[in-house]
Amino acid sequence: MNCHVSTSTLLLSVKFTFTRKATSENMVPVTHSFGQQKNSLKTTWMHPRSKHWHLIDYVLVRRRDVCDVHTRVMPSAECQTDHRLVRCKLNLILKFRPKRGNIPRRRLQVNDLQSATVRNKFQANLQTRLDDHSTDSADTSPVTLWHHIKNSILQSSEESLGFSLKKNKDRFNENNQEIQELLRKKRTTHQAHLALPSCHIRKTAFRITCSKLQHKLRDIQNKWWISLAEKTQLCADTGDHRGFYEALKTAHGPAYQAQSPLLSADGQTLLTDKTSILNRWSEHFQTLFSTNRVVQDTVIQSITQQSVNLRTLRFY
Numbered sequence: 001m002n003c004h005v006s007t008s009t010l011l012l013s014v015k016f017t018f019t020r021k022a023t024s025e026n027m028v029p030v031t032h033s034f035g036q037q038k039n040s041l042k043t044t045w046m047h048p049r050s051k052h053w054h055l056i057d058y059v060l061v062r063r064r065d066v067c068d069v070h071t072r073v074m075p076s077a078e079c080q081t082d083h084r085l086v087r088c089k090l091n092l093i094l095k096f097r098p099k100r101g102n103i104p105r106r107r108l109q110v111n112d113l114q115s116a117t118v119r120n121k122f123q124a125n126l127q128t129r130l131d132d133h134s135t136d137s138a139d140t141s142p143v144t145l146w147h148h149i150k151n152s153i154l155q156s157s158e159e160s161l162g163f164s165l166k167k168n169k170d171r172f173n174e175n176n177q178e179i180q181e182l183l184r185k186k187r188t189t190h191q192a193h194l195a196l197p198s199c200h201i202r203k204t205a206f207r208i209t210c211s212k213l214q215h216k217l218r219d220i221q222n223k224w225w226i227s228l229a230e231k232t233q234l235c236a237d238t239g240d241h242r243g244f245y246e247a248l249k250t251a252h253g254p255a256y257q258a259q260s261p262l263l264s265a266d267g268q269t270l271l272t273d274k275t276s277i278l279n280r281w282s283e284h285f286q287t288l289f290s291t292n293r294v295v296q297d298t299v300i301q302s303i304t305q306q307s308v309n310l311r312t313l314r315f316y
Contacts, residue, residue: 041073046082050305057086068092106163113161122160126152175220182213 043053059071068091073084112118129152189206196202228251235243261272262280271277 040075044073044084044086047303047305048082048300052305054306059086059088108157109161109164118160122156125160126156129156174224179217179220182209182216185209186213 040053043055044057045055046053059069061069070089072087074087075084113122130149133148133152186206186209189202189209193199193202193206228247232244232247232251235241235247260277261270262277263269264271264280265283271280
């Protein structure tokens with residue numbers, strides 16, 4: 001006669017063999033046996049004849065990851081069945097993959113045009129290039145004129161303005177020379193202290209240098225944050241929305257978006273939007289937990305009984 005039981009009962013004998021082989025050969029620990037917990041919280045299934053509780057559901061992890069996995073049995077969730085709910089908590093640390101896109105576009109330092117000197121230099125350079133082409137070239141077609149104007153503006157901008165060296169500027173870039181000088185003095189006094197550790201004068205000089213460096217870095221940080229706050233407030237007061245959001249982006253840093261696409265059930269379509277991915281996960285777990293497994297009584301009766309210590313094992 002057939003009866004409906006859980007998946008763990010169907011694969012009981014296979015699990016015993018596989019788990020014993022995996023833990024002995026590959027040194028893969030079972031997380032149920034780690035941690036300070038009662039023995040009654042280490043069993044998951046009750047034998048229908050002997051009423052003894054056994055451990056047939058395993059959570060196997062690498063030994064170096066044992067501290068990040070906490071597994072225990074929930075006795076209060078058995079609901080008058082021969083099985084208990086196994087809860088496993090994972091400590092996940094997500095690492096975002098760097099984006100591999102095209103070659104980043106270089107940006108011109110357009111803000112330098114606010115200076116009258118740079119603006120006059122750019123205008124003179126552009127005017128010279130336009131005059132040279134008008135005297136040398138006899139082709140007056142629109143396509144040729146457009147390419148020449150475009151190339152003249154680009155070349156004049158590169159020579160007069162230049163490109164931005166870094167997109168996200170911070171307090172270290174603005175005070176790089178001063179910070180490097182302080183770090184050089186700190187390294188010098190540190191080497192002198194290591195050469196003669198018993199000298200109190202060199203030790204005191206090294207501590208004073210470290211204190212000055214720390215004080216200067218904190219002072220630079222405070223001035224940078226005050227300047228950024230004043231700039232943000234000025235943009236908000238004047239209605240400069242673009243400058244306001246650029247200041248917020250500078251304060252919070254760049255945002256990273258990680259995407260984990262999934263394949264559809266037939267394996268032909270790649271799902272990338274959030275709604276389709278959530279629906280695919282829901283469909284997967286519904287199929288996984290709603291499938292009925294059928295096992296014969298002979299499989300249960302063929303299970304070898306193990307001795308149980310009644311002093312340490314508590315029945316429910």
